[in-house]
Amino acid sequence: MDNAEQEIENTSLKLLVGTHASGDEQGIYQLDFNPKTGELSSSEHLVKEDNSGYLYLSKDGKRVYSSNGTKPGSVSAFEWNEDGTQLIKTSNFSSEGDGACYIELSPKEDLLAAANYGSGGIVMYPVDEKGNIIDQPEAKQHVGTGPHKNQKSAHAHCVKFSKAGDFLYAVDLGIDKILAYPIDSDGKLGKERIALQLDPGDGPRHLIFHLTKNRVYIINELGSSVVSADVDTETGTFTRIDKKSTLPEDYDGNNACADIHLSNDGKFLYASNRGHNSIATFSVSDEGKLNLLGTESVQGDWPRNFSLSPDNNFLLVANRKTGNITVFKRDATSGLLSFTGHEAKLPQPVCLKFR
Numbered sequence: 001m002d003n004a005e006q007e008i009e010n011t012s013l014k015l016l017v018g019t020h021a022s023g024d025e026q027g028i029y030q031l032d033f034n035p036k037t038g039e040l041s042s043s044e045h046l047v048k049e050d051n052s053g054y055l056y057l058s059k060d061g062k063r064v065y066s067s068n069g070t071k072p073g074s075v076s077a078f079e080w081n082e083d084g085t086q087l088i089k090t091s092n093f094s095s096e097g098d099g100a101c102y103i104e105l106s107p108k109e110d111l112l113a114a115a116n117y118g119s120g121g122i123v124m125y126p127v128d129e130k131g132n133i134i135d136q137p138e139a140k141q142h143v144g145t146g147p148h149k150n151q152k153s154a155h156a157h158c159v160k161f162s163k164a165g166d167f168l169y170a171v172d173l174g175i176d177k178i179l180a181y182p183i184d185s186d187g188k189l190g191k192e193r194i195a196l197q198l199d200p201g202d203g204p205r206h207l208i209f210h211l212t213k214n215r216v217y218i219i220n221e222l223g224s225s226v227v228s229a230d231v232d233t234e235t236g237t238f239t240r241i242d243k244k245s246t247l248p249e250d251y252d253g254n255n256a257c258a259d260i261h262l263s264n265d266g267k268f269l270y271a272s273n274r275g276h277n278s279i280a281t282f283s284v285s286d287e288g289k290l291n292l293l294g295t296e297s298v299q300g301d302w303p304r305n306f307s308l309s310p311d312n313n314f315l316l317v318a319n320r321k322t323g324n325i326t327v328f329k330r331d332a333t334s335g336l337l338s339f340t341g342h343e344a345k346l347p348q349p350v351c352l353k354f355r
Contacts, residue, residue, distance in 0.1 A: 011036055013310070016046075018055045018066060018351035020320065025347045028052050028066065028078075028087060031325070033354070038314050038327040040344035047087040049076060054102045054305075055353045058109060063131040065103050067114050068092075073100030075114050075125070077133050091132060096123040096139035102206075106161045111187055113159040113168055120154025122170045126187060138189055144175035148201045148222045151175070157221070158206045167236040169195060173203045173221055180236035196229060196238040206260050215288055219246075219260035219271050226260065226271050226280075228288040241288040246271045246280040248295060259305045264312050268293075268335035272303040272317065279306065279317065279328070281335050296337040299326045307352040314340070318349035325349055 017029040027048040032041045051069040058064075064078040064087055073095035078087040099118030105111070105127065112133055113124040121141040126134040142154035155174035161183075162169065168181045168189060176198040182190035196218070198204050203222025209215070214231040216238055224246050229238035246257055255275035262269050262284070269282040269290065278295035285291075300319025307316050308330070315328045315337055325344045328337040 014355035016055055016064065016353045016355060017318065017325065017346055017349050018052045019346060019348050020051055020053060020350050021347035026050055028055065029346055031344055033309070035309055035311060035313065038329060038340040038342045040325060040327060040342055043344060043346065047078060047089065053350050055351050056103045056105055057353055057355065058105065058131055061355050065105065065112060067095065067100035067103040069099045069101050071098045071118060073098050073116050073118065075100060075103055075112065075133065077131065093125065093133055093135055093137065096137050097121045102158045104159055104161060107163065107165040113161070115156040115159045115170060117155050117157055120156055120172065120174055122156050122159050124168065124189060140181065140189060140192065142170070142172050142175060142179070146174060146176050146201060146203070148203060150222060151203065160207055162236065163209060164233065169207065171204045171207050171218070173205055176200060176202050176204065178204060178207065178218065178238065182236065193236065195236055196240065198227070199223065205257060208260055208262055210262065210266055211264065212266070217260060217262060217269055219257050221257045224255045224257050224273065226269065226282065226290060228290055230288065242290045244282065244290040244292055246273055247276055251276055258303065261306065261308055263308065263335065270306070270315065272306055274302045274304065277301055277303060279303065279315065279337060281337060283335060293335060296328065299339055299343065300324045304350045305352055307354065310354055316352055318352050320348050320350050323347050323349065325352065
């Protein structure tokens, strides 16, 4: 190996990929990512798992958790083998519902929550000091409907712990609500309250928190829009600031938004459009106002999850229907994206997580 090859190897990052692949291809994959060039290489199939949609990694990187969008749904925990080349499943438990589609650890990593899209509820498990899921589920079922054809029942799509770990938020696409569940000192869920009522037919899907401010950003799948809001950390409720479309004004085709991310400096917001097949880029003011700067083609079909590289120099997109992961260079000053020409082929990629 020459010096150039050695340098590339030393600087590469590992990218985990959750997929909706079937048969022998199903499960979790790993790619090498070069943070200098944006190149993806060295595809590895780490473990077979049925419909391992969303992944979450422990802070030390030793544990990987997945939500499995099966019927009934389930949550799984994995640990690495000795040389870090394969994942070994250590546990699998029912998600107490159907179609588990999102999973997250609490800030202290002593709780694990998942959202069930199919049955419209959430579940939370205790986690021990070694990262093992404890089989003591606490499930909550949502009830309600909305005006859109996809809102005939509740559809929990995301669970997020507050920064302090004292609330669990559930984003429900089917009832146009974000619910806040207080978490008591024993790690139990209290009675839910409405953190934010979205507009009828918005169909909220995911939310993210600002790194330093008490602010939250929500992406609406059915309404193709993003919402900014302030967070009351005492009550757990949100106060809406702004709402903007993720689509160009002249687009009148079908669209369903999916994922949302904020740059580390909090100045730019990114949202994925499935149908328009683009990443929408917004500037974000100090007050939380949103301005659509433009949309960038994802060079594929049906961009579900996407991820910013740790240094925020690149943005990577998982295009489920075309089975490719595409890499975009991000301009830190303008926030805009440009396709690098780099991509990797994997079967039905739906979640990207850097190790």
